[in-house]
Amino acid sequence: MPTLERLRCGKLAGIKRLDLSCGLTQFPDEIYDLAESLEILNLSGNALTSLPDDLPRLHKLRVIFCS
Incomplete structure (x- = not known):
């Protein structure tokens, strides 16, 4: 099952x-x-134009890849 579906x-x-x-x-x-x-969150290779303003809700997040 792909990761997005599992999420x-x-x-x-x-x-x-x-x-x-x-x-x-x-x-x-x-x-x-x-x-x-x-x-750690990898969002590389996506067609996202922005990240949500409430991203700090992920208070344990240390690394995010967005290229």
């Missing part, structure tokens, strides 16, 4: 690293369900 099904609880380099056009709100654990 949307709630099957990634407690994950520390998340790779969503899969052609996204919108930031998935389900990422906020990982606020207590997510430390």
